[in-house]
Amino acid sequence: MDYESKISKQIRDLPRSGIRDFFELVIGRPDVISLGVGEPDKPTPWAIREAAIRSLEKGQTSYTSNLGLESLRIAISDYVENQFKTKYDPKTEILVTVGVSEALDLAFRACLNPGDEVIYHEPCYVSYGPSISMAYGVPVMVETREENEFALMAADVEKAITPRTKVIALNFPTNPTGGIMPPEELEKIAALAIKHDLLVFTDEIYCELLYDGRQHKSIVEFPGMKERTILLHGFSKAFAMTGWRLGYACAPSPLREAMMKIHQYCMLCAPILSQVAGLEALRLGKSAFEDMRVSYEERRNLIVERLNGMGLHCFNPGGAFYVFPDIRSTGLTSKEFAIGLLESKGVAVVPGGAFGSPGEGFVRCCYATAPDLIVKAMDLMEEFVTEVRAGKRAAA
Ligand code: PMP
Numbered sequence: 054m055d056y057e058s059k060i061s062k063q064i065r066d067l068p069r070s071g072i073r074d075f076f077e078l079v080i081g082r083p084d085v086i087s088l089g090v091g092e093p094d095k096p097t098p099w100a101i102r103e104a105a106i107r108s109l110e111k112g113q114t115s116y117t118s119n120l121g122l123e124s125l126r127i128a129i130s131d132y133v134e135n136q137f138k139t140k141y142d143p144k145t146e147i148l149v150t151v152g153v154s155e156a157l158d159l160a161f162r163a164c165l166n167p168g169d170e171v172i173y174h175e176p177c178y179v180s181y182g183p184s185i186s187m188a189y190g191v192p193v194m195v196e197t198r199e200e201n202e203f204a205l206m207a208a209d210v211e212k213a214i215t216p217r218t219k220v221i222a223l224n225f226p227t228n229p230t231g232g233i234m235p236p237e238e239l240e241k242i243a244a245l246a247i248k249h250d251l252l253v254f255t256d257e258i259y260c261e262l263l264y265d266g267r268q269h270k271s272i273v274e275f276p277g278m279k280e281r282t283i284l285l286h287g288f289s290k291a292f293a294m295t296g297w298r299l300g301y302a303c304a305p306s307p308l309r310e311a312m313m314k315i316h317q318y319c320m321l322c323a324p325i326l327s328q329v330a331g332l333e334a335l336r337l338g339k340s341a342f343e344d345m346r347v348s349y350e351e352r353r354n355l356i357v358e359r360l361n362g363m364g365l366h367c368f369n370p371g372g373a374f375y376v377f378p379d380i381r382s383t384g385l386t387s388k389e390f391a392i393g394l395l396e397s398k399g400v401a402v403v404p405g406g407a408f409g410s411p412g413e414g415f416v417r418c419c420y421a422t423a424p425d426l427i428v429k430a431m432d433l434m435e436e437f438v439t440e441v442r443a444g445k446r447a448a449a
Contacts, residue, residue: 071407093293104333121149161188175409203232207241229417231370261291
C-alpha cells in the first residue's frame with residue numbers, strides 16, 4: 054500500500070523531533086551520563102505519591118468531570134492567584150489537562166483558523182512549531198539571541214506582526230535556554246498585543262524555578278492582559294511530576310469553553326489518580342519544591358562555571374534547569390558536538406539545532422542531575438573539547 058498517500062499532508066510534512074532522533078542513540082546505554090532529558094532527577098515528593106496511593110486504595114478509579122475535579126480547580130485557582138496575582142473562576146475559567154502538552158494543543162486548535170499566524174520564539178521547546186502547524190496555523194518564528202540572554206525583544210515581535218497574526222506564544226523561563234524576560238520588555242510585548250488585538254499564550258511550566266532571588270512576572274499580570282491571555286501551567290517540572298501527565302489552562306470563559314469542547318471529545322478527562330496527586334502537590338505548594346529549586350541553583354552555578362572554565366561561553370540563565378553553552382569555538386556543529394561527545398566520552402547533551410535554527414552553535418545541558426554526575430560529565434566534556442581543539446590545531 055502507498056502509505057505516504059494515506060497519511061494526512063499536514064502530518065506527513067511535519068519534521069520528526071530532533072530530540073527523539075538523538076535519544077534513539079542513547080537508549081540502551083546505561084554507561085552514558087545524560088544531561089539530555091528535561092526532567093528532574095528526583096522522583097515526585099513522597100507525600101504526593103502517598104496521596105495517590107491512598108486514593109487508589111479507596112477505589113478512586115472513575116472518570117472525573119471533563120473540566121477536572123472541582124476541588125483541584127479550586128486549588129489551582131488559589132495557587133495561580135498567589136503565583137500570578139490573577140484570579141480565575143474555577144467553574145468557568147480553568148480546565149485540567151493531560152500536561153501542558155495537551156493544554157498547548159487545545160489552545161492552538163481552539164483559536165486558530167487555517168492560515169492564522171502565531172508568533173513564537175526560537176530556540177524553543179520542540180513542540181511549538183509542529184503544534185501550530187497541526188492546528189493549521191502558520192508558525193512565525195522570532196529569534197531570541199544570546200546577546201540578550203535569550204530574552205524576546207519587543208521590537209523583533211513588532212516586526213513579525215502582520216494582519217494575519219492572531220497569537221503570540223511565550224515560554225519564560227525558556228526551554229532550552231533558561232532565558233527569562235526583563236519585565237520592561239514583557240510590558241512592551243503586552244502593549245503590542247493590546248494594540249494589535251492579539252491573543253497571548255503563556256507557557257509558565259518553569260515559572261517556579263527562578264534563581265538569584267528573582268520573582269517571576271507573567272505577561273498576564275499587566276493591565277488588560279487577562280482578557281486576551283491563555284495561561285498554561287502544570288506539575289511536571291517544579292513538582293517533579295512528568296510521568297503523571299497533569300497540567301491546566303486558565304483562560305477567559307469563552308476560550309476555556311472552546312478548549313473544553315476538544316478536550317471532552319479527545320481526552321475526556323485527565324486521570325483521576327494524577328488529579329488527586331496534583332491536589333496534594335498544590336496543598337504542599339512551595340514546600341514541595343523549594344529544596345529542589347535551591348539544589349538546582351547550586352548545580353546551575355557549578356555547571357556554568359565549569360563550561361566557561363573550559364572556554365564554552367555560557368551565560369548564567371535565570372530560570373528552568375537548562376544551560377545553553379555556545380560551542381562554536383570548537384568548530385563543530387551542534388550535532389557533531391553532541392554525537393562526538395556521546396560516542397567518545399559517553400555524555401549526552403542535546404544539539405541546539407533541535408530547538409530551531411537559532412539554536413545552532415549551542416547545546417542544551419539539563420542540570421537536574423546529581424552534582425557528582427555533573428562534575429564527571431564536565432570533566433569528560435572538558436577532555437573532549439581539549440581533544441577537539443588540539444585536533445584542530447594539528448590540522449591547521
Ligand atoms: N512546555 C515546555 C516549555 C516544556 O519544556 C515541556 C516539557 N519539556 C512542556 C511544555 C510539556 O510539559 P508537560 O509534561 O506538562 O506536558
